[in-house]
Amino acid sequence: MAGYDQTLRPFLWRAERLYPDRELVSRTHEGIERYTYGDYAERIRQLANALEAAGVGEGDRVGTFCWNHHRHAEVYFAAPNVGGQLHTINPLLPPKHIQYIVENAADRLIFVDPSLLEVLEDAYDAEAFENVEQFVVMGAAVPETDLESVVDYESFIGEHDGDYEWPELDEELPAGMCYTSGTTGEPKGVEYTQKMLWSHTMATLTPMGLGIDDSDVVMPVVPMFHVNAWGLPFSSTAAGAKHVYPGPAPDPADLAALIEEEGVTLTAGVPTVWLGLLEYIENNEVDLSSLERIVIGGSAAPRSVIRRFDELGVEVVHAWGMTETAPIGTVSHLKPDLEDLPKDQQYEKRTKQGLIVPGLEFKVVDDDGEEVPWNSAERSSADRSSGQSPREDGEDFGELLIRGPWVTDSYFKRPEADETDFEGSWLKTGDIVSVDRDGYVKIVDRAKDVIKSGGEWISSVELENTIMAHDAVAEATVVGVPHEKWQERPAAFVVPVDDADVDRDALEADLHETIAGEFVDWWTPDAIVFIDEVPKTATGKFDKKVLREEYADEELLADE
Numbered sequence: 343m344a345g346y347d348q349t350l351r352p353f354l355w356r357a358e359r360l361y362p363d364r365e366l367v368s369r370t371h372e373g374i375e376r377y378t379y380g381d382y383a384e385r386i387r388q389l390a391n392a393l394e395a396a397g398v399g400e401g402d403r404v405g406t407f408c409w410n411h412h413r414h415a416e417v418y419f420a421a422p423n424v425g426g427q428l429h430t431i432n433p434l435l436p437p438k439h440i441q442y443i444v445e446n447a448a449d450r451l452i453f454v455d456p457s458l459l460e461v462l463e464d465a466y467d468a469e470a471f472e473n474v475e476q477f478v479v480m481g482a483a484v485p486e487t488d489l490e491s492v493v494d495y496e497s498f499i500g501e502h503d504g505d506y507e508w509p510e511l512d513e514e515l516p517a518g519m520c521y522t523s524g525t526t527g528e529p530k531g532v533e534y535t536q537k538m539l540w541s542h543t544m545a546t547l548t549p550m551g552l553g554i555d556d557s558d559v560v561m562p563v564v565p566m567f568h569v570n571a572w573g574l575p576f577s578s579t580a581a582g583a584k585h586v587y588p589g590p591a592p593d594p595a596d597l598a599a600l601i602e603e604e605g606v607t608l609t610a611g612v613p614t615v616w617l618g619l620l621e622y623i624e625n626n627e628v629d630l631s632s633l634e635r636i637v638i639g640g641s642a643a644p645r646s647v648i649r650r651f652d653e654l655g656v657e658v659v660h661a662w663g664m665t666e667t668a669p670i671g672t673v674s675h676l677k678p679d680l681e682d683l684p685k686d687q688q689y690e691k692r693t694k695q696g697l698i699v700p701g702l703e704f705k706v707v708d709d710d711g712e713e714v715p716w717n718s719a720e721r722s723s724a725d726r727s728s729g730q731s732p733r734e735d736g737e738d739f740g741e742l743l744i745r746g747p748w749v750t751d752s753y754f755k756r757p758e759a760d761e762t763d764f765e766g767s768w769l770k771t772g773d774i775v776s777v778d779r780d781g782y783v784k785i786v787d788r789a790k791d792v793i794k795s796g797g798e799w800i801s802s803v804e805l806e807n808t809i810m811a812h813d814a815v816a817e818a819t820v821v822g823v824p825h826e827k828w829q830e831r832p833a834a835f836v837v838p839v840d841d842a843d844v845d846r847d848a849l850e851a852d853l854h855e856t857i858a859g860e861f862v863d864w865w866t867p868d869a870i871v872f873i874d875e876v877p878k879t880a881t882g883k884f885d886k887k888v889l890r891e892e893y894a895d896e897e898l899l900a901d902e
């Protein structure tokens with residue numbers, strides 16, 4: 343046995359020793375800031391001293407409520423390396439989810455961006471935030487705030503020097519945490535141990551992962567509150583790549599400027615971001631010559647986006663993953679023997695979610711838990727020998743189950759989920775997939791009842807409960823319908839009570855108002871459609887599939 347644990351510490355040590363002058367650049371509230379790995383490591387050690395002085399040690403969770411910038415990236419290494427846990431909180435969630443998350447995680451400190459302070463104040467609840475001893479504002483001054491015990495980041499670390507002896511940590515120690523939306527009820531916490539983050543980082547460095555190396559200039563547009571920005575701050579540091587952080591709410595012009603000025607080679611984000619950049623490029627002169635690849639994930643990368651970037655000389659690396667898989671699970675690289683295919687067929691392959699990353703295993707199971715065969719060559723020959731013509735790719739499908747060193751096998755403080763969401767070491771993903779003869783996984787449906795809009799989850803069940811609580815509503819269901827920009831938007835299908843007096847316009851206005859009072863703006867359904875009856879399955883459950891199919895081509899959301 344090698345008596346050495348797999349932890350994040352050596353990644354930072356190596357970057358500082360081998361690449362002391364390589365840059366980290368970020369667009370912040372104060373403008374563009376740049377420094378080197380040498381400065382980065384020094385400030386991380388100052389922060390480690392500050393965290394220790396604040397009493398943060400093994401088992402303590404440190405919350406962050408921040409966009410993508412260098413200070414956030416400092417917490418990424420300091421909190422786990424002192425033995426604590428980096429807990430990134432999604433500021434776009436409804437306030438009651440933020441309260442639940444902070445309470446459930448029992449965060450001791452929260453690092454917050456100046457521009458998100460108001461959002462945090464709105465979500466603040468004394469009981470839920472009981473364990474939070476201090477708020478650290480990401481800047482050099484504390485803005486006006488109702489919160490108590492607030493310090494600015496530069497003062498917080500400024501009192502400490504840059505000498506720090508990192509502790510030897512156990513690889514099984516929780517080092518990170520991120521919540522994902524539950525289909526019903528509260529968000530579910532996923533913990534990442536040191537070893538999970540280590541192995542995910544190593545996998546992303548391989549060519550069959552994201553192939554990041556020290557010649558790269560990496561700009562994560564995916565927020566750092568989403569599964570550690572898909573692990574990119576860790577991978578970039580491990581590789582010695584230059585980091586570029588686009589800061590608070592970047593628009594396409596900001597992204598284009600950073601790509602040009604910083605020579606970005608690899609960037610990553612959800613499809614909505616790249617649709618925005620493509621539109622910007624159509625109307626503005628942008629030099630994309632440094633950009634080699636864009637990792638697109640979180641929702642399916644549209645074929646048109648893959649094609650348009652390809653025509654601009656930029657490879658789209660389509661990837662699939664989940665909060666539970668830390669997140670990279672499959673990547674749609676072209677196998678060497680497919681590189682000669684006509685372009686159209688190449689795009690077809692790359693539109694799929696891709697090939698399993700080395701180190702992970704998966705299987706596809708049907709409703710009875712029986713394994714569904716892949717449409718491999720083996721299957722085709724079995725078909726042929728039984729006299730049948732070989733099946734077409736994608737004819738068999740089922741739920742994707744996945745396991746591996748960076749895949750979780752439980753949710754935080756949720757033992758009941760072990761029965762429903764896991765099968766031993768296998769994670770039940772809730773994604774329905776087919777696998778083609780080349781081994782490419784393709785998502786064909788989603789078994790979980792949630793809507794993903796611009797990369798963020800909306801709980802259809804919570805919206806339904808609110809709508810159905812209205813006296814004039816007999817039954818209602820909320821369904822994700824396709825949307826060009828956001829991939830999916832919620833549409834509510836409402837059956838009014840059997841009463842001639844129900845004024846549908848008034849009911850619609852009333853529902854909009856109730857929803858607006860309870861949820862964040864972007865959760866509001868884009869359409870409320872009155873129907874006579876919600877279609878049901880044989881067992882009497884709402885059959886959303888029927889509505890999704892029926893309204894897939896409708897111009898329901900045409901004005902949005």
Ligand code: AMP
Pocket residue numbers: 522569638639640641642643660661662663664665666669695771772773785788794799
């Ligand atoms: P999250 O836990 O928020 O990262 O969401 C994970 C879920 O997003 C997956 O289970 C899929 O349903 C969806 N997803 C992630 N990546 C893709 C992709 N490339 N194509 C389609 N759906 C995706």
